[in-house]
Amino acid sequence: MSKRNVTIVGAGSFGTALALVLDTAGNNVQMWAREENIANQINEKHINPSYLNDIDLPEGIKAYNDLEQCLKSQDMVVFATPSHTLRELAGKLKPCLDGHEILVTVAKGIENDTFKTMSQILVEVMEGTTYEDNIGVLYGPSHAEEVGKLKPTTVVAAAYSTRTARIIQETFLTPMFRVYINNDVIGVEIGGSVKNIMAIAAGIVDGAELGDNAKAALITRGLHEMKRMGLMMGAHSDTFSGLTGMGDLIVTCTSTHSRNRSVGFRIGKGEKLDDIIDSMNMVAEGVKTTKSVRDWAIKNNVEMPITHAIYSVLFENVDPRDALYELMTRDPKDEIVM
Ligand SMILES: NC(=O)C1=CN([C@@H]2O[C@H](COP(=O)(O)OP(=O)(O)OC[C@H]3O[C@@H](n4cnc5c(N)ncnc54)[C@H](O)[C@@H]3O)[C@@H](O)[C@H]2O)C=CC1
Ligand SMILES: O=C(CO)COP(=O)(O)O
Numbered sequence: 001m002s003k004r005n006v007t008i009v010g011a012g013s014f015g016t017a018l019a020l021v022l023d024t025a026g027n028n029v030q031m032w033a034r035e036e037n038i039a040n041q042i043n044e045k046h047i048n049p050s051y052l053n054d055i056d057l058p059e060g061i062k063a064y065n066d067l068e069q070c071l072k073s074q075d076m077v078v079f080a081t082p083s084h085t086l087r088e089l090a091g092k093l094k095p096c097l098d099g100h101e102i103l104v105t106v107a108k109g110i111e112n113d114t115f116k117t118m119s120q121i122l123v124e125v126m127e128g129t130t131y132e133d134n135i136g137v138l139y140g141p142s143h144a145e146e147v148g149k150l151k152p153t154t155v156v157a158a159a160y161s162t163r164t165a166r167i168i169q170e171t172f173l174t175p176m177f178r179v180y181i182n183n184d185v186i187g188v189e190i191g192g193s194v195k196n197i198m199a200i201a202a203g204i205v206d207g208a209e210l211g212d213n214a215k216a217a218l219i220t221r222g223l224h225e226m227k228r229m230g231l232m233m234g235a236h237s238d239t240f241s242g243l244t245g246m247g248d249l250i251v252t253c254t255s256t257h258s259r260n261r262s263v264g265f266r267i268g269k270g271e272k273l274d275d276i277i278d279s280m281n282m283v284a285e286g287v288k289t290t291k292s293v294r295d296w297a298i299k300n301n302v303e304m305p306i307t308h309a310i311y312s313v314l315f316e317n318v319d320p321r322d323a324l325y326e327l328m329t330r331d332p333k334d335e336i337v338m
Contacts, residue, residue, distance in 0.1 A: 083109025172206030196286030207268020
């Protein structure tokens with residue numbers, strides 16, 4: 001069993017679930033929580049009061065509110081906060097790193113305006129250091145609620161160097177958390193991020209009771225759409241049939257645990273996006289990612305009709321049924337373009 005010093009930056013749902021996995025895998029685990037009371041309760045009561053509070057955390061997991069103190073002598077730093085916070089947080093902790101740590105992000109998203117993926121942001125922020133070879137992501141179908149109960153889960157460690165991917169794999173591996181590796185970092189990241197848009201769409205289909213046929217069509221055509229984007233960005237097509245493409249798409253479009261699907265479901269029932277977001281204490285990445293991907297598709301002239309439809313529903317007040325009508329009445333096409 002590996003035994004590394006690992007800090008998880010972010011004590012939300014996934015950070016908490018991964019702390020348990022990393023502890024089970026035999027590592028020394030620390031968490032950084034933005035909220036002081038969360039850090040205190042993890043240390044004193046061994047629960048996270050705000051996220052997955054039905055899970056007893058091992059006493060060995062220590063939590064900090066002070067980032068600098070937390071990062072001393074670490075072998076790996078795992079970023080588990082929402083994607084839009086990564087650039088700033090990574091910039092803040094850069095001076096606290098000593099140069100050898102593996103940096104892993106589990107946040108799924110594409111930055112607004114720059115269209116950078118999470119690993120690309122880390123590479124950019126760490127510029128001037130030796131970190132590019134040490135950067136990776138851990139993506140795949142892995143709802144925190146199930147990971148935290150140690151239910152069987154499979155994910156993918158993708159990194160710019162095989163050595164780094166293998167270290168991530170070895171560090172997280174447990175009998176209930178199986179980690180594959182893949183060197184197609186961009187393919188893994190596009191699948192893991194764009195599926196959140198499709199999950200919002202799947203939720204709308206369920207909320208508006210548009211039927212199972214529509215849901216199957218959406219998942220299948222959604223996969224085409226994410227693949228089209230990925231291939232333009234240099235991804236490998238097989239990655240989209242894997243855990244971080246098809247796998248994550250299935251779980252997020254169908255699971256009641258999915259926050260993105262639940263945003264869509266509530267929109268399908270007639271609620272307004274702002275009210276839904278205000279009522280949630282968790283992040284639904286697909287909302288911001290819809291904007292990034294729609295802007296990217298326009299800029300690069302790539303056909304992404306489902307993304308455009310979801311954008312119009314989320315940000316232009318278009319009724320989901322009208323958006324669906326638009327999708328269904330597009331020019332007839334070949335299913336597969338060879
Ligand atoms: N929850 C899940 O099942 C999974 C989540 N992910 C990804 O992991 C990332 C984090 O997700 P969750 O843990 O579910 O989110 P969450 O909403 O449960 O928790 C987010 C955490 O980040 C902290 N945070 C928010 N804004 C911050 C800021 N500006 N600075 C510092 N900390 C901040 C919050 O206090 C909270 O501790 C997301 O990108 C998500 O897509 C990936 C796989 C599974
Ligand atoms: O990425 C996830 C599961 O793999 C979590 O999805 P949600 O953010 O929609 O809950």
